[in-house]
Amino acid sequence: MEIDPFIFRLSIFILSIFIGYYVVWSVTPSLHTPLMSVTNAISSVIIVGAIIAALAGSSENIFTISSSFGFIAIILAAINIFGGFLVTQRMLQMYKKKKDKKK
Amino acid sequence: MISPNLSAIFYLVSGILFILALRGLSSPDTSRQGNYFGIAGMIIAIVVTFLSVGNFSSSLIYVIIFLLIGGAIGAYIAFKIPMTAMPELVAGFHSLVGLAAVFVAIAAFLNPAAFNLGSIGNIKLASLIEMSIGAAVGAITFSGSIIAFLKLRGIMSGSPVTFLGQHYLNLVLGIGIFVLIYYLCKTQSENIFWIVITISFLVGILLIIPIGGADMPVVISMLNSYSGWAAAGIGFTLENTALIITGALVGSSGAILSYIMCKAMNRSFISVILGGFGADNSINKNEKKDQKPVKSGNAEDAAFLMKNASSVIIVPGYGMAVAQAQHALREMVDKLKKNDIKVTYAIHPVAGRMPGHMNVLLAEANVPYDEVFELEDINNDFANSDVAFVIGANDVTNPIAKTDPKSPIFGMPVLDVEKCKSVLFVKRSLSPGYAGIDNELFYRDNTLMLFADAKKMTEDIVKNLD
Numbered sequence: 001m002e003i004d005p006f007i008f009r010l011s012i013f014i015l016s017i018f019i020g021y022y023v024v025w026s027v028t029p030s031l032h033t034p035l036m037s038v039t040n041a042i043s044s045v046i047i048v049g050a051i052i053a054a055l056a057g058s059s060e061n062i063f064t065i066s067s068s069f070g071f072i073a074i075i076l077a078a079i080n081i082f083g084g085f086l087v088t089q090r091m092l093q094m095y096k097k098k099k100d101k102k103k
Numbered sequence: 104m105i106s107p108n109l110s111a112i113f114y115l116v117s118g119i120l121f122i123l124a125l126r127g128l129s130s131p132d133t134s135r136q137g138n139y140f141g142i143a144g145m146i147i148a149i150v151v152t153f154l155s156v157g158n159f160s161s162s163l164i165y166v167i168i169f170l171l172i173g174g175a176i177g178a179y180i181a182f183k184i185p186m187t188a189m190p191e192l193v194a195g196f197h198s199l200v201g202l203a204a205v206f207v208a209i210a211a212f213l214n215p216a217a218f219n220l221g222s223i224g225n226i227k228l229a230s231l232i233e234m235s236i237g238a239a240v241g242a243i244t245f246s247g248s249i250i251a252f253l254k255l256r257g258i259m260s261g262s263p264v265t266f267l268g269q270h271y272l273n274l275v276l277g278i279g280i281f282v283l284i285y286y287l288c289k290t291q292s293e294n295i296f297w298i299v300i301t302i303s304f305l306v307g308i309l310l311i312i313p314i315g316g317a318d319m320p321v322v323i324s325m326l327n328s329y330s331g332w333a334a335a336g337i338g339f340t341l342e343n344t345a346l347i348i349t350g351a352l353v354g355s356s357g358a359i360l361s362y363i364m365c366k367a368m369n370r371s372f373i374s375v376i377l378g379g380f381g382a383d384n385s386i387n388k389n390e391k392k393d394q395k396p397v398k399s400g401n402a403e404d405a406a407f408l409m410k411n412a413s414s415v416i417i418v419p420g421y422g423m424a425v426a427q428a429q430h431a432l433r434e435m436v437d438k439l440k441k442n443d444i445k446v447t448y449a450i451h452p453v454a455g456r457m458p459g460h461m462n463v464l465l466a467e468a469n470v471p472y473d474e475v476f477e478l479e480d481i482n483n484d485f486a487n488s489d490v491a492f493v494i495g496a497n498d499v500t501n502p503i504a505k506t507d508p509k510s511p512i513f514g515m516p517v518l519d520v521e522k523c524k525s526v527l528f529v530k531r532s533l534s535p536g537y538a539g540i541d542n543e544l545f546y547r548d549n550t551l552m553l554f555a556d557a558k559k560m561t562e563d564i565v566k567n568l569d
Contacts, residue, residue, distance in 0.1 A: 030131060032457075033459035036459075045148050066211055067162070073203040
């Protein structure tokens with residue numbers, strides 16, 4: 001009997017939880033706020049689902065009910081992606097400045 | 104159009120880049136590089152999605168327009184937001200992830216063919232379960248984050264909202280969601296799908312309203328975790344590796360942060376979730392507050408004390424963030440350093456409204472991060488220091504946590520500021536902190552209270568240091 005592909009995805013999921021566990025414990029506490037903003041940004045990779053949904057409309061009817069939800073989700077996720085990465089960058093830049101000054 | 108196998112490999116690459124993004128945060132030196140990895144991962148995921156759909160009809164233009172609209176809004180917010188408002192911002196961003204998850208799930212439910220999930224009314228069972236769980240968790244994340252946002256922003260009172268039977272109601276609604284998902288799988292009814300989402304929105308609200316202001320670090324971390332699980336749920340629906348990996352990473356990240364925050368308050372996760380902390384204690388404690396003698400001073404006294412010290416430890420708290428006093432504080436420290444006084448900063452894990460909140464504010468004020476210490480690294484130094492300068496912190500310095508088993512904060516790790524030769528306490532009044540308990544430090548002989556706004560007092564001290 002063949003293994004259901006779901007099991008493979010489940011394996012990836014569970015292994016990723018373990019990776020997350022060890023990686024996050026090694027994050028220094030002073031960077032916990034950037035950690036939250038960057039996890040925010042990367043979880044917006046959900047935009048791939050939004051794009052698939054939005055592109056599903058036909059040429060005659062771009063905005064079906066389903067694709068409209070996709071389009072709104074694109075805006076929401078894009079706010080998060082740009083906002084999340086840029087604000088993280090802004091914060092990390094501040095941490096950097098100090099180091100340079102010290103030297 | 105690229106083959107599904109090739110795009111799966113690219114999604115794996117972007118997942119790995121996200122892992123590296125988090126890995127970079129293990130030190131400030133590598134963190135910026137980590138952020139670039141994250142951005143690269145995101146670009147790969149988005150481009151591969153375009154290529155794998157391969158539908159370059161006129162919808163593509165609209166997708167790009169919407170992407171840019173969202174991007175412009177996000178970029179604008181990222182550049183405008185003051186660092187003191189980071190907790191609200193993060194809560195707000197969580198709500199967007201949650202809502203995006205809900206919308207993607209709805210889109211998949213209404214047009215399953217686009218996602219290869221079957222046809223309307225005949226969606227694959229596993230996909231249906233995955234998308235309804237993703238939608239439910241996403242909805243809880245959305246409404247919960249909105250409440251957290253309103254509380255942090257001060258639009259809604261930070262005090263806990265509790266009512267009789269609240270937890271039973273949550274329990275019933277929670278079980279209800281599962282029962283409804285079961286029926287949804289049996290009937291494929293669109294109405295049940297909408298009801299599941301509506302109830303989940305309600306649960307999110309009910310879950311967060313009983314939790315008070317001081318527990319916000321836990322709440323934000325918890326919602327961070329939820330947003331990850333929601334993304335993972337959608338990832339299973341879309342059979343997308345990047346989303347599954349990211350969801351798992353974010354989910355465990357938020358869970359670990361919640362654990363760290365709970366531990367820093369010596370409270371169980373369950374008791375935080377059940378909420379109501381700090382609501383009822385404040386009343387009876389206020390009655391007990393008889394007129395104990397308090398030494399209060401002005402900026403001149405404080406400046407004098409610090410000038411004659413050889414080492415000073417700064418203990419910042421939420422009050423510093425509210426008063427935006429971090430820049431004035433740095434100025435004060437610069438003056439002290441010119442007089443060859445050793446200055447360090449002590450940060451309690453739950454100081455502020457989110458994990459690492461104080462560190463970011465100090466970083467913003469150009470405080471070198473190697474002068475900033477975590478609780479366990481600096482707590483022994485208080486005994487050898489001359490002055491502890493407590494600015495905007497309260498409960499995290501309260502020695503009652505070590506002495507009185509009846510106190511609600513008993514057992515919470517606290518900063519041993521009372522071991523310093525003298526303690527300067529910048530505070531607006533004698534009012535108790537969020538835990539609603541009196542801080543006996545206020546009445547000690549070696550404590551000098553400086554009653555003023557944190558920023559104004561610090562500026563006055565700076566003037567007096569000349």
